[in-house]
Amino acid sequence: MKILTTNGMASIQDLGRFGYRSMGVGRSGAMDHWALQAGNALLKNERDEPAIELAMGELTIQFEEDVSFCLTGALYEAYLDNKRIPSYWRINAKAGQTLKLLRPIEGMYAYLCMHGGFDIASILQSGSTNLKAGFGGFNGRYLQADDRLKVKVPSHLPIIGVTPLAPTNTIRVIKSSEYDCFTASAQTAFVSQSWQLQTSSNRMGYRLAGELSLELTEPKEMSSHGVDMGMIQVPPQGQPIVLMADGQTTGGYPKIATVIDADIGLMAQIRFGKTCQFTLVDSEQAYRARQNQQHYIDQIQEYGYEH
Known part of the structure; x- marks a missing residue:
């Protein structure tokens, strides 16, 4: 899949990097690890499978293979081509289709999870992006236009949805x-x-x-x-x-x-x-x-x- 445009802070995150704090290496990982786990559970993934975390802003992606995906966390205004899609639903996309995340209607951090996950190298037992140190995830940085992420396996799963947890302050x-x-x-x-x-x-x-x-x-x-x-x-x-x-x-x-x-x-x-x-x-x-x-x-x- 190819990143077409982004003006938000999008990075690859999993549940985090553990066991290295004594060496000064922080956990990184998803800000909302429950939302990440919910997305991976919905897609039959391991619960710590890396996903794209997006904080506010827009993100436009073109799929280059058939994939099953879902959005969790912040409730986004999102479109597959020109069709509005909901969060916390398992959705299928065909090669050539475009996913556009416009803005969060509620919440701060959204997670774009793929069935099978992304082909991301594990560094210190995690695929999370350590933005401060510049390693992990996709070249240790936020995603940019023209970046390409490889999905591990093409997929087409039955479309289902679940109820998200109610937000509270x-x-x-x-x-x-x-x-x-x-x-x-x-x-x-x-x-x-x-x-x-x-x-x-x-x-x-x-x-x-x-x-x-x-x-x-x-x-x-x-x-x-x-x-x-x-x-x-x-x-x-x-x-x-x-x-x-x-x-x-x-x-x-x-x-x-x-x-x-x-x-x-x-x-x-x-x-x-x-x-x-x-x-x-x-x-x-x-x-x-x-x-x-x-x-x-x-x-x-x-x-x-x-x-």
């Missing part, structure tokens, strides 16, 4: 290691007020702004330590940063909370200028929420194999 978190270092009023403000996503946010971190800053009970000097996706750091100005897929491997800011795994994708889909609100849960609730998400993917995969 309520994000569940668990207390992190420095939660008790914040004042009682800061702890209250963290969950009681709305936080607006700033346009300076990116795949490294989501910067949030709220009316009330989060203050520590006393100044705290911290050595750099390991951090990961979902952790919520609070710099001295008191406005939190949620670490995302391309987040650094170490940090030294106090961490007030961590987004639970089940809600990482919901966090990723919040759009610039929109708000979210945090709610505290315990580890048992976080575990059950993850089980529910996993059950949702399992159901999609079972449904996909029946058709």
Whole structure:
């Protein structure tokens, strides 16, 4: 398949690169890993099969072989030739047809998954693009016009669709290691007020702004330590940063909370200028929420194999 045009940030991502953080290599991978898994499950793929992740903007592709594909994550206005196609449906395209993704109607990150996946080399056990270091994916960079991606196998699957998870701006978190270092009023403000996503946010971190800053009970000097996706750091100005897929491997800011795994994708889909609100849960609730998400993917995969 050939990339005809793109003005969005489109890259190849899978579930991420694990086991190398001690060497300073971050996870990369999909911002909404649940949406990626849903697409792969619908197409009978392995759940970590690399796909195209598109953040906002347009993308136009011409297929050069018959393929089965689907769109998940952000709900896009999309057309196969001149026919509108929905997200979370398995669609067949013939060689020569053109797929155009115009704009996200809802959400931030969309995933274009292909049955059989793309012929992408695995580097450090992942096909994800590490944009900062410039390796993995397609030449370690965002996709550009005239790039060609090879689909592993031609395919034609029965057309089916599934119901996407309902979006929400309520994000569940668990207390992190420095939660008790914040004042009682800061702890209250963290969950009681709305936080607006700033346009300076990116795949490294989501910067949030709220009316009330989060203050520590006393100044705290911290050595750099390991951090990961979902952790919520609070710099001295008191406005939190949620670490995302391309987040650094170490940090030294106090961490007030961590987004639970089940809600990482919901966090990723919040759009610039929109708000979210945090709610505290315990580890048992976080575990059950993850089980529910996993059950949702399992159901999609079972449904996909029946058709």
